[in-house]
Amino acid sequence: MADTETDNEGDTNPHPLDASTNPLEPQIPSFTNPIQFTQDDSDSEDEDNTPPHQGHGLPAIAMTKIQKVRTLEHNDTDPSGWKQALAYQLIPYALEWLLDSNIPRPHKSHASFGRWKYWSRLVASWMYNQIDVTLQNKLRNLSKMPKYADQLYDELMSMTQxxxxxxxxxxxxxxxxxxxxxxxxxxxxxxxxxxxxxxxxxxxxxxxxxxxxxxxxxxxxxxxxxxxxxxxxxxxxxxxxxxxxxxxxxxxxxxxxxxxxxxxxxxxxxxxxxxxxxxxxxxxxGNRGGRGQNNNGHNDDNTQSNKDTNAVEDDTATAKKKKKKGLRKQPADGKDIHEYANDA
Known part of the structure; x- marks a missing residue:
């Protein structure tokens, strides 16, 4: 992973020093300040969730001493026990996520960047003292010395696995x-x-x-x-x-x-x-309803037309009846007028 402070993955190291000297020891700002845990806007109630970045929930910068774990040997092909020991020593200080390079580092502009930089280098320095001399020499022979916790951790896993x-x-x-x-x-x-x-x-x-x-x-x-x-x-x-x-x-x-x-x-x-x-x-x-109403309107028109036709027919029949009623005496139905006149 690229170094967030510079474009390098670690410190350029053309002349390796003696392995007995820890090249990663950070400057400790105070020997009296107690560990104080701080929160940022991304803090959540569930502390077991993977944080959004390595700077999440780190304690304030202060002096602390992390207990030693068993030494990682250069011929150890299964460092899982050593990895677990590291995690258990870091968990009480909320520093265990600094080892995980899968989690992004905070951006330089983030409020936690200064805390992350300090604690990551301190954990890297502590890890350097938990490995054997052979691994220390291998690290010093690298062209770029890993100086942050996740870098050093990954390099050690690569050397052993x-x-x-x-x-x-x-x-x-x-x-x-x-x-x-x-x-x-x-x-x-x-x-x-x-x-x-x-x-x-x-x-x-x-x-x-x-x-x-x-x-x-x-x-x-x-x-x-x-x-x-x-x-x-x-x-x-x-x-x-x-x-x-x-x-x-x-x-x-x-x-x-x-x-x-x-x-x-x-x-x-x-x-x-x-x-x-x-x-x-x-x-x-509603428009369809309107069209439905229009259809009903057409039906009403047809009904009204039928009514008007029937009314005309009724009026014609009535007129015929009135015409018949206009004659005082008239032959019975089916009787000729001349026969009626002779009878009269």
Whole structure:
């Protein structure tokens, strides 16, 4: 993983010193200040949850002495017991997450960055004293000495686990390659998990170039986050190799914030649109009702027309009857008028 303070993974070390000297000992600001635990905005009630970053919930900077654990030997192929011993010594001080490079480091602008930097270097210095001389010499022969806890921890695991570490790296690479937006509930969740998995590969020094990581995220969320277009325009004139991980992480955070905001806005819009569509359908229903009323109107016209026709027929029959009633004496039905006259 890249160093957050500089672009290096550790201190340049062209001339290794004697292994008896601890090169990682941080400057202790005070020998009298007690350990004080502080909180930041991301603190939650569940302390067992993986924190959003390594700076989460760290104690205030102060002098402390962490108890020793058994020495890790260079020929130890199963360091799981040593790893567990480390964790149990760090848990009382809320420092155990500093060993996990899968968890992002706090950004330089974050309020916890100073605390994280101090405690991470102190834990690294303590770990250096929990390994044998052979491992210490191997560390000193590296071109860049790991100076933070997660870096040193990963390097020691690499030195002792050997081939198992490569197999684990292959598994993590496949997991990274298979990541899809559709596997997550939101764009924000996808970006967060993508960053986390990217840092896992960085731990194995197998992460793709930052520009490739940014390109993948932009492509997978371009249909739902408008800020994608603005970032593409901003980086269009840059050379891919000059796009640093710090800058890409800045873009990832901006995209995640935009995804959160647009997700809330879209939910509100969809709720309002749903109510609007309901009214529209009701209106159309009313129109259909209106058409129904128009149909009823046509039926009424037909009925009225039939009534008028019947009325005309009735009036004609009545007129005929009146005409017959107009004669005082008239022949019976079926009798000729002349016969009637002779009879009369």
């Amino acid at each position: 050997g081939s198992d570490r490569m197999q684990t790296a292959f598994i993590e690479m496949r997991k990274f390659d298979k990541m899809k937006r559709s596997d997550y509930n939101s764009a924000s969740e996808y970006i967060e998990e993508y960053q986390r998995q990217y840092h896992v590969l960085a731990r194995f020094k197998a992460a793709p170039h930052p520009s490739h990581g940014l390109s993948q995220v932009l492509q997978n969320i371009e249909l739902e986050v408008m800020k994608v277009q603005f970032i593409r325009e901003e980086v269009a004139s840059l050379e891919p190799k000059k796009l640093t991980l710090d800058k890409v992480e800045e873009y990832w955070r901006a995209l995640q914030a935009a995804a959160d905001m647009e997700g809330v806005a879209n939910a509100t819009y969809n709720n309002n649109a749903g109510r609007g569509r309901g009214n529209g359908r009701g209106g159309r229903g």
